[in-house]
Amino acid sequence: MPAQNKDEGGWKKFLWNSEKKEFLGRTGGSWSKIFLFYLIFYGFLAGIFIGTIQILLLTLSDYKPTWQDRVAPPGLTHYPRSDKAELIINPNDDDTYRTYTKAMKDFLDSYDIEKQGDLMTFEDCGDQPGDFKNRGDLESDMGVRKACQFSRSLLGPCSGTDDRNFGFSEGKPCLIIKLNRIVNFRPKPPISNESIPEEAKHKVQSNVIPLHCTNKKEEDAGKLGEVKYYGIAEGFPLQYYPYYGKRLHSHYLQPLVAVQFVNITLNTEIRVECKVFGENIYYSDKDRYQGRFDVKIGVMTKSS
Structure with missing residues (x-):
């Protein structure tokens, strides 16, 4: 104790x-x-x-990111998208493409010309390709910059205006393609057409970044059929560049190109590659969306 x-x-x-x-x-x-x-x-x-x-x-800018960890300029993407990079549809079964058409409608909603009527933020840049629109230096005190209007009507039958199914119900699927936004990036058209496929050389012209889609595998040659392009000069016109970032260009709409496969071989899965061409556009085997992308497309009319 x-x-x-x-x-x-x-x-x-x-x-x-x-x-x-x-x-x-x-x-x-x-x-x-x-x-x-x-x-x-x-x-x-x-x-x-x-x-x-x-x-x-x-050291940081209020208008331009100092570091970028996304795809090197420029990334090329498309709507609709899928996790497996494939669009396999049956024209007779809307369940196979309903999610695709909805995604395209939602994406194109801001491209209604009625929503681009504010002349303080938008201007009509014409429906023909033009040179860059220089709206001042990025760091200047000019404030919010105007953006060019882009009407979805330029996408023809792939606009979703007349055909709400974007060709899927007829076995003629559409893709809506865009170049990713990069602050202050000015894409340069190709000086020569030496690196461009023979069937796409006619697309080379001033003030346009040309786009071309074809079969990726040689064994699919001839199966893709006719490919139609809709937009301004079937490419990305320069008057929509540069992009001034979310702070100065929150209303900005990048130009689009619609691609429609009007007589694709039925009941066959085809790997399609779409590619843009330019002097400062590069490609990487490590990233399938750098300057190009590929997607598997199949229009199946036979029941499995």
Whole structure:
């Protein structure tokens, strides 16, 4: 019993020693010095951290991202999209393409010309390809920049206006293709047509980034049939560039190209590759959306 009292007195005395006025083995002065040391130490670390962040912020632009971790310029994408990069549909079964047509309708909703009537933010740039629209330097104090109108009616039968099924119900599927937005990027048309396939060389012209879709595999040659293109000059006209970013160009609409496969071979899955051509447009085997994309298309009329 005496030993127990001695132990209890030991930890109680360590917690508070009334004789030496110590708390947890330290006097008030000692605790004050420790508190002051760590206050200065962590304050110094916080100052370094805040200073580093402030210096980093000085190097950042309010209008253009300093670092980009997306596809190198430019990425080429399409609507509708699927996780497996394939569009296998049955014209007689709307369940096979209902999600595709809905995605295309939603995407083209902002391209209704009625929604582009504000002359403070939009302007009519014509339906013929033109040169770049220079609306001032990115860092200037001009504020919000105007954007060119792009009416979905330019996409013809793939606009979804007259044919709400975008050709899927007739076995003539459409794709809506766009170049991804890159702040201040100015695509350059090809100077020569040496690197362009023979069947696409006629598309080379000034002020347009040409687009061409074909079968990716040699064994599919002739199965794709006729491919029709709709838009301005069947490509991406330069007057829609550059893009000034979300802060200055939140209303911006990039130009589109619609591609329709009007007599694709039925009951066959075909790997289709679409590609844009330009002097500053590059491709990578590591990324299937850099300057091009491929998608498997099949129009099946036979029941499985």
